[in-house]
Amino acid sequence: MPTHPRPHPTPHKTALITGASSGIGQALAHHFARDGYQLVLAARSVAKMQTLADELKKQFKVGVTVIGADLETHGGAAQLHADIQAHGIVLSALVNNAGFGAFGEFKDSALPQELAMMQLNMHTVVVLTKLFLPDLLATRGKILNTASTAAFQPGPYMAVYYATKSFVLSFSQAIASELEDTGVTVTALCPGPTASGFQDKADLGNSALVKGKKLPTSEEVAALGYRAMQRGQRVYIPGFMNAVMAQSMRFTPRNLATKVVKALTRPIA
Numbered sequence: 001m002p003t004h005p006r007p008h009p010t011p012h013k014t015a016l017i018t019g020a021s022s023g024i025g026q027a028l029a030h031h032f033a034r035d036g037y038q039l040v041l042a043a044r045s046v047a048k049m050q051t052l053a054d055e056l057k058k059q060f061k062v063g064v065t066v067i068g069a070d071l072e073t074h075g076g077a078a079q080l081h082a083d084i085q086a087h088g089i090v091l092s093a094l095v096n097n098a099g100f101g102a103f104g105e106f107k108d109s110a111l112p113q114e115l116a117m118m119q120l121n122m123h124t125v126v127v128l129t130k131l132f133l134p135d136l137l138a139t140r141g142k143i144l145n146t147a148s149t150a151a152f153q154p155g156p157y158m159a160v161y162y163a164t165k166s167f168v169l170s171f172s173q174a175i176a177s178e179l180e181d182t183g184v185t186v187t188a189l190c191p192g193p194t195a196s197g198f199q200d201k202a203d204l205g206n207s208a209l210v211k212g213k214k215l216p217t218s219e220e221v222a223a224l225g226y227r228a229m230q231r232g233q234r235v236y237i238p239g240f241m242n243a244v245m246a247q248s249m250r251f252t253p254r255n256l257a258t259k260v261v262k263a264l265t266r267p268i269a
């Protein structure tokens with residue numbers, strides 16, 4: 001009797017998405033699920049993620065694990081890693097997406113909020129990347145870090161936020177270079193202002209950056225970011241004008257770039 005080669009069972013690919021309860025992270029979850037990834041969704045709003053999980057399970061027949069995690073607390077990222085390990089899950093994609101900003105002058109802003117922002121936007125990214133790197137090396141996996149066009153220059157009125165995103169971009173590019181022969185790719189997604197929960201949380205309603213502007217949707221940004229990650233692009237800036245602005249900042253004296261951002265971001269009545 002002739003023997004037929006058996007099809008190889010496809011090992012499940014699994015992605016962790018932080019900040020999956022709204023905006024860009026929620027939209028990214030659809031792309032991973034459509035491609036057959038099992039998902040781990042992490043954020044604080046468990047009910048919202050559960051609704052998303054039910055939708056993705058039904059539509060794409062993928063397994064989804066929801067984990068409530070406060071990633072702006074000291075130890076929050078390590079706890080998330082421990083929870084995922086306890087489920088016996090091995091990651092093949094890590095999406096460091098959770099983040100927030102705050103609009104206003106530094107002299108008036110609240111230090112506890114800024115420290116929490118630094119914890120979430122920077123420390124958590126480093127801790128999760130460090131702890132999941134053995135998984136990603138074993139699976140030749142992918143890392144997608146949500147930075148911002150804010151990463152390319154200083155940002156008056158959002159001084160700490162812009163600095164955190166510069167950190168994310170610099171860190172991502174550096175480890176992308178270190179990992180280039182390992183099969184692990186690192187993509188820094190650098191969106192400009194995007195319609196999501198971000199503006200309300202950052203109190204950006206009166207900033208010239210967004211007031212009266214039509215912003216791209218989170219779905220549009222996520223679709224482009226997902227494609228860039230699949231291609232292994234190291235830095236991706238969605239939107240032609242965002243890309244032109246970000247690139248031109250590289251050739252602009254730092255003082256002038258800062259003045260431009262100050263004018264573009266200023267509070268308006």
Ligand SMILES: NC(=O)c1ccc[n+]([C@@H]2O[C@H](COP(=O)([O-])OP(=O)(O)OC[C@H]3O[C@@H](n4cnc5c(N)ncnc54)[C@H](OP(=O)(O)O)[C@@H]3O)[C@@H](O)[C@H]2O)c1
Nearest residue numbers: 019021022023024043044045071098099193194196197198
């Ligand atoms: N929208 C923009 O204009 C824009 C532009 C450039 C870059 N970005 C970046 O894009 C990323 C996603 O933001 P978004 O625009 O999609 O805004 P969003 O709709 O406000 O989503 C932010 C996500 O981060 C999660 N998050 C916030 N604090 C958290 C915490 N302490 N622990 C765990 N998760 C937390 C939120 O979930 P919970 O509140 O449920 O915890 C939510 O799922 C951020 O890194 C942001 O900096 C946004």
